[in-house]
Amino acid sequence: MEILSQGMVINVGPQHPSTHGVLRLILTLDGEQIVACEPVIGYLHRGLEKMMERRPYRHNIPFTDRLDYLAALSNNLAICQCIERLGGVEVPERAQYIRVLLMELQRIASHLVFLGTFGTDLGATTMFLYAFREREMVLDLLEECTGARLTYNWVRVGGVPDDLPEGFGEKVLDFVKVFRQRMDEYDRLLTRNRIFRSRTQGIGVLPKEMALAYGCSGPMARASGIAYDIRKVAPYEVYDRVEFDVPVLEDGDVWARYLVRMEEMRQSLRIIEQVLRDMPDGAVQTKLPKVFKPPAGIAYSRVESPRGELSFMMVSDGSSNPVRVHIRAPSFVNLSVLPRLLEGAKVADLVAILGSIDVVLGEIDR
């Protein structure tokens, strides 16, 4: 006898600790298996792109802090680069080095949030305490430099607002030394943990073709065998002058995405050391007119944010305000593949799969 079952509909979120923000998922289940998933987004929509049309170009930089609030500096950089390309603004060499230094510190801070929350999602609560202990060190450094802990608003069109504080380089190098050892601790705690491995290996597999067709970027794409890192395919600032490897894994599962992020943190440490070694002296900002009017045209910028390809596109008509600002948020695109990843997955793996995408709802909803 065949038992016919109708799918059960279960609602996850928008208030749910494992959705990392206000994300709602409507799941259709067949027993323990997920048959269909419909993400519902927009709870944080503030119409930032429209707000930016009403303001002069440079007044929009503080808005970008509120997009991906775990990596505000990447957003600051992306909008500034876009405006610089639109207006043909040159950035002094020292400012470019400072930008790269801060971006990599930001990447470590953001990946540590991933690490901590991902561990918690899977029941490894200890990881959260370890990851946030080290993230605190990065935030202290960033606070000393920028004056803020999350909404930095530090990059400016044509450079950065101020030079690094006295003795900042030494403090960063101290952190790098400590953090290398801590990374080994993480490996002992999580990477070599059998329970952790069996909950992540072979789960939520994203094949390479699907990752390409869906436009996945960042660790999502690189864990599926696509060597797509904006720092390599279209180097900006001084990324073409530093040596680093882009970790690319073939498996495309939750485990691979975790490993890619771990390796990226190690590579960020390498970049930080080289940048501090090679940083020249000089000005940190180009002088710009009080009223900034870029010529009419279209420009876009691409930045490798901790979550993937972050792109701003701006249309100018020669006046002081942009005609259109568009933000290509990496989480928005990466989340669109979630229904495909969840097809046939077990409900218990939902949290692992969603956690491994590492979405930030602030930039999805904009």
Add this chain to the structure above:
Amino acid sequence: MNEAIQELLGRFGEAVQEWTQVTPNEVRFTVSSVVWREVAQYLRDAPLWQMDYPADLTVWDTGNEFWLYLRLWSSVYNHNVILFTAISREEPRIASLATLYPGVDWHEREMYDMYGVIFEGHPNLKRILLPDDWEGFPFRKDYVAVPSGDPLRGPQPVD
């Protein structure tokens, strides 16, 4: 890349209204909206292009017409292509690319949400960021919003 550009120009002829090569690996085409989907399909499938990665899709409003912007990347050649096309503001319709590139599915829904552009052939064209009962298309330049007094419904358009 030159060979590929010549092949595309030869194939679509008049439908390519304008083109510029910005950098050695980036080219921008302005095409007629009639061939929007054909050009995208050709770029994806032609061996000389293989633009297999949909990076971005958006719309902007000039006040007279809507412009579409599609950015593609090739994982094989590391080439970037930007496609532009203009569509009428009164009847904003264009062929959907969502079945070619699943990655533009959500982008097209967002553009429908904000500008009211109808993507013909889209499998699931409905609002994505705004509530389903929202009236009007807020990113249009002529959209005027007044507070509705209801915090859950947000500003509403004026008739």
